[in-house]
Amino acid sequence: MWDEKHVQRYEAWYAGKAGSFALRQEKRLLENLISGWPRRGRSLLEVGCGPGYFLEMFWEAGLDVTGLDRSLAMLDAARARMGNRARLDVGNGEHLPYEDNRFDYVALLASLEFMENPQAALEEAIRVAARGVVVGFLNSWSLYYALSGRKRCPASGTLQAAQWYSPYRIRAMLREAAGNKPMTLRSVLPGPVVTWRDVLIFRLCNGWVSPLPFGGFAAVRLDLVNIAPVTPIMAKAKSVKPVPSG
Numbered sequence: 001m002w003d004e005k006h007v008q009r010y011e012a013w014y015a016g017k018a019g020s021f022a023l024r025q026e027k028r029l030l031e032n033l034i035s036g037w038p039r040r041g042r043s044l045l046e047v048g049c050g051p052g053y054f055l056e057m058f059w060e061a062g063l064d065v066t067g068l069d070r071s072l073a074m075l076d077a078a079r080a081r082m083g084n085r086a087r088l089d090v091g092n093g094e095h096l097p098y099e100d101n102r103f104d105y106v107a108l109l110a111s112l113e114f115m116e117n118p119q120a121a122l123e124e125a126i127r128v129a130a131r132g133v134v135v136g137f138l139n140s141w142s143l144y145y146a147l148s149g150r151k152r153c154p155a156s157g158t159l160q161a162a163q164w165y166s167p168y169r170i171r172a173m174l175r176e177a178a179g180n181k182p183m184t185l186r187s188v189l190p191g192p193v194v195t196w197r198d199v200l201i202f203r204l205c206n207g208w209v210s211p212l213p214f215g216g217f218a219a220v221r222l223d224l225v226n227i228a229p230v231t232p233i234m235a236k237a238k239s240v241k242p243v244p245s246g
Helices: 004-015 017-033 053-060 072-085 118-128 143-149 157-161 167-178 200-206
Strands: 043-047 064-069 086-090 103-109 129-138 183-188 217-223
Touching: 004 017, 004 072, 017 053, 017 103, 017 129, 017 183, 017 217, 043 053, 043 118, 053 064, 053 072, 053 103, 064 072, 072 086, 103 118, 118 129, 118 167, 129 143, 129 167, 167 183, 167 217
Parallel strands: 043 064, 043 103, 064 086, 103 129
Antiparallel strands: 129 217, 183 217
16 A cells, blocks of 8 residues: 555655656657547546546546545545546555446556556456546666666665566557557657756657657557547638629
């Protein structure tokens, strides 16, 4: 169970230079992935919402948001951030307390890494999502993993405790849970942590969303239904001759 010390450590990371830079890129990645999803009047559940950083982003994108977490300390932090803009529930992502198709979308962002049965969590997310699921994960195909996440590397207790995933593994797990549904992969932060800072040369390296699967943070969007573009291409208007007056 994540207690107040974990919350403080989490928020201290995102308040620092590297963490705040990483958070901006992670949000940019997620905004890119959900850009085609209709959002007005649509609902999203974030499983393992933590202190609510991404809940806030989804709310600002126009979604009605619900956050779920096992940690009361994390939910207290999310409540302080979100106020009455989100519903917050305590629960286990491997056994969601919601009926089938309860939400339009479900997000799991760096939460599978800390679950005992991540496959069950994906199956539950797909059960309660009517339209789509987005999964963000710590990428084992990255320099971030090579330098910070491997068991032989000195790292914080949180990184050492995490189960890192490859894009191939996440896709395979989603395919097992949902069948052959359309998936889209993107990643950010391909450089090592020392380059995660707001300096021009480092922004050129880390400040873009890539279709390549080698960034430290990656995400896959799974579309459960065919979703029409939010802004359809308008047909070209035919020219109309003016009607003579008189």
